[in-house]
Amino acid sequence: MNARVELPPAREVCPTTARRMLAEGALMVDVRELGEVAQVAFDVPGVVLMPLSELQERFAELPRERQLVLVCQVGERSLKATYFLMVQGYTQVANMEGGLFKWARKGFPIKGAQPAARPTTGGCCGAPAPAAAVAASSCCGGGAAGAPEAAPAGACCSPATAERGCC
Amino acid sequence: MDIKVLGTGCANCKTTIALIEQVAQAKGVAVTLSKVEELRDIMGYGVMSTPGVVINGKVVHAGGIPSRDKIEKWLAA
Numbered sequence: 685m686n687a688r689v690e691l692p693p694a695r696e697v698c699p700t701t702a703r704r705m706l707a708e709g710a711l712m713v714d715v716r717e718l719g720e721v722a723q724v725a726f727d728v729p730g731v732v733l734m735p736l737s738e739l740q741e742r743f744a745e746l747p748r749e750r751q752l753v754l755v756c757q758v759g760e761r762s763l764k765a766t767y768f769l770m771v772q773g774y775t776q777v778a779n780m781e782g783g784l785f786k787w788a789r790k791g792f793p794i795k796g797a798q799p800a801a802r803p804t805t806g807g808c809c810g811a812p813a814p815a816a817a818v819a820a821s822s823c824c825g826g827g828a829a830g831a832p833e834a835a836p837a838g839a840c841c842s843p844a845t846a847e848r849g850c851c
Numbered sequence: 852m853d854i855k856v857l858g859t860g861c862a863n864c865k866t867t868i869a870l871i872e873q874v875a876q877a878k879g880v881a882v883t884l885s886k887v888e889e890l891r892d893i894m895g896y897g898v899m900s901t902p903g904v905v906i907n908g909k910v911v912h913a914g915g916i917p918s919r920d921k922i923e924k925w926l927a928a
Contacts, residue, residue: 687908687909688895688896688905688908689895689896689897690895691891691892691894691895693891694891736899739899740899763890764890764894764899767890767891767894767895768894768897768899770894771894771895771897
């Protein structure tokens, strides 16, 4: 089997940056399983569906010369997929942190049912709350009516994302 | 013998560590056992399914708890 490869930290982008990258020609790769995609999907032209369970067999279908944005439900499986592609020599790969949940909270286009609030702990986004409450929170959602597109960096943002001011 | 168990802290990873410890003790083999829990480091070994087991730098197992027989063969090598 493989010898160890020393990997740099994966590039992680927020949905806002991901959307900009897509507009500039990047390709979105959704690694969720097909059953999940059937319930709710990213409404993005050309999105490639490549479930994590098929990635090892199918990754060669992905172009190496194009920027790829890996996505999933919350950004954890896609991070794994991002590292996998890095091991395979892909250099233009980025993980969209927060996944579909964060994308939808931003009010970005999806097809299907609105995903339920992500069950997390801690912080203002973490307390179990109805989806409506989360959506109404300018801190967590960033997509609430009247809220600015880019909320100020605060406790809801990951440090890496906050540095880029794109929460 | 340097053995690393790759996994993000799941129950199967803990069981794998315990099993290797048991077999090593039973066979009287001196092993240095460590955990690798950081996803970036795990993926650096090219392991998609955990637990993974690395012996002296070589991946010998990926996905699921290894059988006792398998571990005994590793430690006999």
